[in-house]
Structure formats: C-alpha cells, structure tokens
Amino acid sequence: MKKKGTEENLLAQNRQARHDYFIKETYEAGIALTGTEIKSVRARRITLRDGYVQIINGSAFLENVHIAEYKEGNRWNHDPLRSRRLLLHKKEIRKLAEAKAQQGMTIVPLKVYLKHGFAKVLIGVAQGKKDYDKRESIKKRDQDRELRRKYRI
Template sequence: MSKNVKNNALAQNKKARHDYNILETVEAGMVLTGTEIKSVRASRINLKDGFAQVKNGEAWLMNVHISPYDQGNIFNHDPLRNRKLLLHKKQLKQLGEETKKKGITLVPLKVYLKNGFAKVLIGVAQGKHEYDKRETIKRRDQEREIRRTLKNY
C-alpha cells in the first residue's frame, strides 16, 4: 500500500511575499517533539515573525510560535524554542553562502504535511523597499480589475 502523498498547508506566511522578493525555495524537514507535532497537525502554528539561520553547519528555524498542546502535561514544549531543520549538506552549504550576501535572509513560507511528516518551505528572500511594495499592490489591483472587466463580457 502506498504512503499518503497529500500536501496539506497547515500554516502560511502571507506577509512574507509582500515584504520580500522570494528568489528560490527549499523544502526542509523539522525536528519536533511529540506535543509539537500534535499542535502542528491541529494548525496551531504561526510563521509571521519567523526566520531561519545557518549556524555551525546546521539550519535552525527561529521565532516560530507553535502553541502548547491542549492535552499536554508537564512534557509540553516551549512555544518559541528554536527548531532544527533537516536539509542535505549541499543545501546547507548553499543556503549558508546565500545568507552571507547583503540583504538576503531565509523566511519560512508555509508548513505542510508530506507523507505524514511536517515540512517547512523556506524561501531565500531579499527585502523589498516601500516603493516596491506599493508597486506590487498597484499591479495586483490592476490585474484584478482586468479580470473583473473580462468576466463581465
């Protein structure tokens, strides 16, 4: 019997695509405790202020809030603890080199389940200026208006 191949988005960082230009994306596994994975499966995760770093040849997911599990006991986890990301050595090396460039950061874009494992989509991102954000909003509104007028005809 084949494994469940369902991409189920549990959390998304919608603000990331507004604040950053995403240059490329990388899928990574997360090292989670028992109560953390139960909270993640219940979609009790917030990526809004999260970021990733490569330190000493390891990737870490920082400042991502996973709410404590409701039925957890004394073994419940710290909601803001740093979580290790599982990547191949080549990917770690490449991400480490990318983040050394000025203005490049690693941003979590979404968390989902794949074959029963929690995965995070990490974006190699470059910050946008305020005028770039306004341009993006203007372009999106124009495209929406074009679709609306074409729909009516």
C-alpha cells in the same frame, strides 16, 4: 482511493513574507519536532509570521516560530518559541549560508504542510522589498484584478 491535495495538507502559511520580500529560491525541509509539537502543528496551532532561519555550525535552525502548547501535554509540553532544527542536505545548507552572507538577503519560512505524514516547511531565500516596491506590487495586483473583472463574461 483518492489522493489528498496539497491544500488539504497545508497547515500554516506566511502571506506577509511574499508582501515584504522578493523570494529568489525555495527549499523544502523537514522539521525536528517533539511529540507535543507535532500534535499542535497537526491542529494548525502554528504561526510563521516573525520566523526566520539561522545557520549555526553547519546546521539550519528555524527561529521565532510560535507553536502553541498542546492542551493535553501537561509537564512534557514544549517551549512555544524554541529553536527547531531543519533537516536539509549539507549541500543545501551550504547554499543557504552563501545566500544569507550576501547583503540584504534572509531566509524565511513560507509554508508548513504535511507530506506523507511528516511535517515539512517551505523556506525561501528572500531579499527585502523597499516601500516603493511594495506599492508597485499592490498597484500591479489591483490592475490585474480589474482586468479579470472587466473581461469576465
């Protein structure tokens, strides 16, 4: 029996986050989803682009992540932009709250994937990039690409 790779289980990715932020630390968290939500997530109908994590009363919540309504969900369908609770240990939530309290820090979702049949989200403690940092990142990436192209045989 062959194990599935992580690429097959990747459901959504927030590429814009790595462009807009320096990712300092990452955490893996479970997501509390309803039945129609998990069906939409498995169908890859999820958008992480504008999402962020908020800490409220010792609990972490995933905000502003769009999970499309399930087509066959009828009256039991969910609200696409509702807050979803993240399943983390208290110690991890405490660390996230301390990190978010620092100036210029935020918590963003990076990836959503399946692990042992459960939906997981990779969240990152991030610091915002300035415009000159973004230009520097683009310049470095282009230089690396040119070097790889030049020395390819």
